[in-house]
Amino acid sequence: MAPPQLSSETSVKQKREVCDGGSCTRRFFTWEEVALRTGRIPPYEEHWLVIDRKVYDVSGFYKRHPGGARVMRHYAGQDATDAFTAFHLDKGKVNKYLKPLLIGELAPDQPNSEPNKNQLIVEDFRKLRSTVEKMGLLKPDNFFFFLVFLHIVLLDIVAWLTIWYFGSSLVPFFIGVALFTTAQCQMSWFQHDLGHLSVFSNSKWNHRVHTILMGAVKGMAATWWNNLHFQHHAKPNCFRKDPDLNMHPIVFALGKKLSAELGMAKKKFMPYNYQHKYFFITGPGLLLPFFQFSVFYFPIKRKEWLELALIVTYNIRVCLMYIPLMGFKCFMAYYWLSRFLETSWFTWVSQMNHIPMQIDYDKNVDWVSMQLHATCNVDQSFFNDWFTGHLNFQIEHHLFPTMPRHNYWKVAPLVKSLCAKHGIAYQCKPLLTAFGDILHSLKDSGEAWYDAYMHA
Template sequence: MVPQQEKGRGPPEPGVELPSLRLFTWEEISFHNGQGEASRERWLVIDRRVYDITRFHKRHPGGSRVICSYAGQDATDPFIAFHIDKTPVKKHMKQLMIGELAPDEPSFEPSKNKLLLEDFRELQSTVEKMGLLKPNPLYFFVILLHILLLDVAGWFVLWYFGTSVTTFIIATTLLLIAQSQAGWLQHDLGHLSVFSNTKWNHVVHEFVMCHLKGLSANWWSLHHSQHHAKPNCFLKDPDIEMHPTVFSLGKSLSEELGKQKKKYMPYNHQHKYFFITMPLVVVPIFQIYSIYFIFQRKLWRELSWSATYFIRFFITFVPLLGVKVVLGQLLLLNVLESILFTWISQLNHIPMHIDYDGNMDWFSTQLLATCNVNQSFFNDWVTGHLNFQIEHHLFPTMPRHNFWKVAPLVKSLCAKHNIEYQSKPLLSGFADIVYSLKDSGEIWLEAFNHA
């Protein structure tokens, strides 16, 4: 592309040298999305500045797919949402900057709601001024302490009261709760929302995810960031990559699958086999990918941390239960945690809008793809505060203990712009997973039969 230094500018005054600055239109930027043979280059916009990430994206600390999700688009809001300390990041970005939007180009992409974007930017500023992005480490210390106590209690029941069917069930239940709560805590740490210092978040994240759960912290962070960048967007959100191999998700994707006469599974029965398929494979698949990721990236410290999880488990329980029973208990814990994790994590997303990336603004993207579960002490605790999924997706680095404070502001913004803010009872959320799968399956079947 030829530099466009003069576009939108008058002739330079005598004796004044213009900076070597390229000016671009939104149309030119959208062309450089890295897709197809026409353009392999990847550009994106942050605060009107244009950056070429073609060579950088594979070195992006947050992962290639996260940043490439916004190739050819405006990435201002996700940049603000994902980065806590933006000053050092912006220093590295200078070498990637190739120009800026032409003066006659709007700050927001023409297809987006300018008023909504302006209001959301104002909300972001309000959130920072209120200090809602500042964590309370003591709160998270209590969370960690109760996880460790549950873990110890699971062993203590068997050691003190002896081994029987009853004590085994009680011990396994306590260990299951500990594993589930550790999963929510590592989620907080992965989002850098426990400590103000990024390094401390990473260090403790490795302890919780690797030592307490036996999984890779780095693998989870990269995988989950992709989900947050473009939730429920097919080909961009890894959480819906089981479409169409196992499930047919969303109205438009189900119609597409049916018209193409694709039938990898009997999707009209997916609301039935969901009960068996998803819960039984989630954690085992996590473990397989986690191990593969550790060896692929040569994360030997994470490998050592993860090994201590299994070593600790066998040392403490084999003398009480024997090797065969402990292996069975580990398998049972994996299955039960898969069931718990699947239902809690999917009730906020599967019933929502699922489609290809429509390049909507950050606020609308998150509201279309997420819903809340009504607040209560139990709902907050059992879901790790992910019953506030809307607030979490809008502000992914916000500590969970502040979600309830920002929720009224988000509701107000939704009401102002006539955007639906969904919040439902916990059991209704579970039921909606089944209903939405049934509806998608029926849409696929109808399209399949009439194609």
């Protein structure tokens, strides 16, 4: 029996269930019907998505989604099962929010994921996810994260003691900058752990500690970071969905395909054929003012007054710690040099796994293929693990974003086996090679733009 067809005028209430005398008949849908509800295909203005074969209308909810409105919109008209499972620790609590949005389920003759996706990969990954949970690899080691935070605090204290004891002459100045920069960058990796709910077993504690430490120790807003970063994880390297690609095409031309399109359209905001040369300064140089502006603008716009107060507290604390020791002008040089170095550190580490990989529009492929096409790993070593905050295991992190970083190496062999079985490339390279590949990729995409621009 064919599933009933629904007109676009049918109300959400009518869609959910048809009841007669206490017995209810569940509404069934096809993947084709779901795919029309992206909010961008007239006259179908709803936003639907599928989780575990159940169909939800999130049209009135996505703007209130705690992870940000755009994360849900990015999956409108698609299967969001693996993304939903990856991002949420407490499924029971989240299901309470989903229940009122339920409008039906997939018809029995419909596959578990969209017909265009590789069903074997989808099923094998979900089995792997179940294995990971049974192995306890999603459970954090609180002592590990205590040591991580302790070493950040010690670096911050030693930075201040260096200036307090030795003064602000040239050598102690640069030693202090190096220590302060290292503390701040390591704090970036630690807040990243908290934001991904991987430090505590309870989501509430992760959120609370993330808000406090991100504001009071890092000087930034947790909700601002979550809003951007969750979009990146939901659709990595997908143009117009991954905010990490927002510098295309204003400053950089990213990906050969997008760069060629830019050239054919005769668009030239920058000399992209030289972007591999100006990335060193322009990348971190533009991120720094963007970060500093956003950390104040975002909480004010969203009325996140606690986060704003914590950010102000951080800035007052740092000023009171250093200005009496070195004077205002010297402190400004100390602080902004440190911020620039920290931003450079962050930029190179965060982009070494993504810029050299496939950059394209959203093709709505399966979760594993999407993440593997957009990410690569860097060789494991004690230094690489520490220097990158374990983001050298970018593949495992993207497949299992709530997994504590100390377990990445344990799941890596299982992920490699899955990739080998399905013929998906699992890329892993030395750290310096990964840095060099950023520049090689920028050069290649810049040349693709230049060729298309000159010959279009």
